[in-house]
Amino acid sequence: MGKGLAGKRIAIGGSRKIEEISTLIEKQGGIPVVRPLQGTVFLAEKEVEPDLQNFVMEGADWVIFTTGIGTETLLNLAETLGIKDQFLNRIQQASVASRGYKTLATLKKIGIKPVATDEDGTTRGLIRSLESFDFSGKRVMVQLHGETAPTLIKFLEDRGASVLTILPYQHIAPDSETVAKLCEELLNNELDAVCFTTAIQVRSLFNFARENGCLTEVLQSFQGRALAAAVGKVTAEALVEEGVERLLAPELERMGAMIIELSRYYEKL
Template identity: 70%
Template structure:
């Protein structure tokens, strides 16, 4: 196998397993630079207790679960505050939306079959499944995972729903100096590709670019000179949501597969 990343400078947007990703990039002949776009994640039990109490008492017409661990955390918190039965009763009375196979598995353990679910693991896939339902004046609780879901929220609100988000896990923002450094490198053509391993990393970079008034320049950089590589469908979807059409993502959602796909991409350019 060739080394398709020879002479390429690849930025790593993650904060976990950066040494492992660096080795994979170097094995393909590239140079890796860590530019973490993701702060630490923490369990926000105290913050969501009031939300769980409100839901258990007032209920909702729809409940949309987006991650397996988030689903399990809500159940755990409801048990901790003595409202597990009320929480489950409210869930069973509502129509259920579900994104992702882990979420589906978590719901299956509870004996719940979703009324709407994605076919491809993405938020847009879930939205396609929700389009046949009427959300006018419906109260919808969305379980999120550390970040807002603007596309899903906008879809629901546009169709008349009252959206009630709950975030069991929350992210601490990345260091501004790091994001600023990467943005400068991207706009100056000093990086050939960025490896994104979660959607929150994409949001962090583009939110900072918006703050600096550099959104169009960043979009152009990704379309013309920098390749955006995503570890999987959800992350790739987040990149496209920010107006970037040129996205590389492997069929197998693994970091190693992402680096191999990146290497093959550059190899194909040299052969063409």
């Protein structure tokens, strides 16, 4: 095995499998720098209940599901509240769109065939599939998971839709001192790469940079010494949305593949 990361300081933005990813970096000769950018994600039953009841009462012209686990959670919550049949009935009456193969599989289980699906698992892919539809004056319910999908919401609102978002899982921000430390290291050119494993981690870093007046400098650091590495398409998409122009993402959407891809990148250099 090569040592493409020899002497490279690689920040880890994830909060899961830290030991595993650190070992992979070390095997490639790198120095892992643990900077978790993801706080906890919790099931927000009480917060979701009014929105779910509202949807069941009023319905929607369109229903857009963005994650399999979020779709399953809404079905389970509706069952707990005794409104599952009404919930399913509202979905059946609407035009349905879905993002991701897990979401599609969940909808298939309940006999729902979406009229629009992405071709690549990304929000941009989903938006492309929705571009031919008329949303003017339409009521659209969007199921989210942990983050707010600003590009999708803007697309719908720009086309005249009234959007109701339902967020069954909500995200608690990571420790601000950790994010501040990562920003400082980026600005001081102390990191060679930052590995992101979810879109939420990307949002955490860039929201912090925006709020603390160092967004331009953080973006410049990613154009300079630090390389942004994304575990897959959805995470890469979030980086692009935040203005990162130079990034790396493996074909195989796995953490190990991301580290190997990073190692190969530096070996070529």
